Amino acid sequence: MTLTALLASVLEQSTPILLAALAAMITLRANILNVAVEGMMLAAAFTAIAVGGWSGSALQGFLAAIVVAILFSQLLALLTLRFSADFIVAGLGINLLAAGGTLFILERYYNSPGGLRPIAFPEIWHIPVGSLSRIPVIGPAFEDQSIIVLIAILAVPLSYVFLYHTPLGSNLRAAGEDEHAARSAGIRIERMKALSLAISGLLAGLAGAQLAMDKLHFFLPDMTSGRGFIGLAATLFGGGLPWMTTAAAVLFGFFGALGDRLQVFAIPSQFVLMLPYLAAILGLTFARWRIHLRNRPAKVTDESA
């Protein structure tokens, strides 16, 4: 029973991180370090609550969230690909714009800078309680999870198939790996990068929608609290490979779920929350270190001595 509860908690914590990680992964394969996932998630979370609360329809809130996140991703694409802005700076600009924009709208139109809590909010579809009770341990953990959790789980094999088993996916990877070669092979680099950003927006939109619509039904100005960056860390730790990235995201979600419980062992939660970021730095360093060792020129040994 407690295993089921832990599993459910890990699923819940991992889903936004997993979606954010896949969002960062798809652009990383097109050679874009996407630091804007955080901002796109935030904009989506806000839109989900604002539109969902206003229309009374969960579906409309859900779709609006995704549309807004994709719009943000295309704004980033426009500025970077069309006006050759720097991806990092423009990405950070997107984050600032999302944070500032949502706060501005909260203050100006809702008159509540602290957050947005609609009195009534429609429920997004959750797996009915009791429907999976026949499957031991795992089944009950999935009960009462939102549809977005299922979408996130589906997104993993989908992204794998897309990247490795479709022409479009290989073109996207080619554009990321060697721009000049890809260009001379007739691949339209800008279009591939814009596409990867659009998919990234879609996934980040799902992540934001999950954060806001699953259990909470409200929006807070700092709601994403670094999950976009944890996702980025998971992608980097996973080397941009779908399965490894997923594993890293779930591991980080597990740390998150564990974080609250670990205080029992007198470990401050901050140190648990730190793990994904430390893991990303150490993982990257280790990967580069191995390459470094491999590429090191052979040592000239003095055989006469």
Added chain:
Amino acid sequence: MTASLLDVLRAIRAPVAAILLTLAIGFLLVASITDEPVRAYRDLLFANFDSLSNFALFLNRATPLTLIALGVVFAFRAGIFNVGGEGQLYAGAITTTVIGIAGASMPAIVLFPLALLGGIAAGAVVGWVPGVLKVRLAVDEVVTTLMLNIIVLLITSWLANQVIRDTTAYGAVSWMVPETIWLPPMPLVPRATSGFLVAVVLAFASWVVLFRTRWGAEVRAAGTNLRFAEATGVPAARRVITAMVVAGGLAGLAGSLYVLGVGHRFEQNFSPAYGLVGLTCALLARTHPIGALATALFYAMMLNGAAYMQISTDVPRSLVNLLTGLLVLLMTARLVRAARHA
């Protein structure tokens, strides 16, 4: 003379255009909200000079921004994309606070330099790590600086909440550092930190160091093309690492001076994303030290002006956050484009 003036004009054309465009968009937004858009904009830009105390707050705001922007300038000139200003700032602030509190019984003449140097050293270490990883192992510095930001913020959050928390105060704030090591206020402007003078002096010093010394020339050479610099006998890798240590040290100094001169304690939320705004200032100034001082002053004006604007009209102060986002988006577009044509 006119030729160099033209050069300067050409150099600042793009960033000035980005600022003007952002301000214009902001004006349209403000005009849609309030009947007095001109009043709102006057407050946003000039209310800082209405009274001496407003002016003091303005200088206090400009101090950390200038120092962080200078740090970013050093890093960028060495070819490192330093997004880690926030982490380096926090490392400096918390270290100064911890030393100040732990050494409260020491005489001020010992404690003050200890706390100040401790803060600078902590920032420098946080800058050193991504520098070394970048130069020795080619680990992407954007990632490491971004991740280090969050790591440092979590460490300070733990210290401020659990270890040195002022249990009598509200929120995550530390105990006060002893009054004997407080930075004296600036002459003529009461309540303004004299740290501002330090920032101004360092801005000019940075210009001299970067553009009028051999070391600065080597740093810039390393930043332009590391392997070429290395091939011509410049110890480029070492220069890059040192530049990152300097960058971190400047941001650490910003945190240290804030604690000693303004806050007198560590507050977990003392920075309204100074790291990012400092980066913005440095980029707007096209990584020129004197320019960075100017853009930092401009930004301090806007950040504080937004509060006055909110009081006098009903325009939310978060307008500035929105405008910052716009500005960052617009300015880089111009920056890179102009650089490519040059």
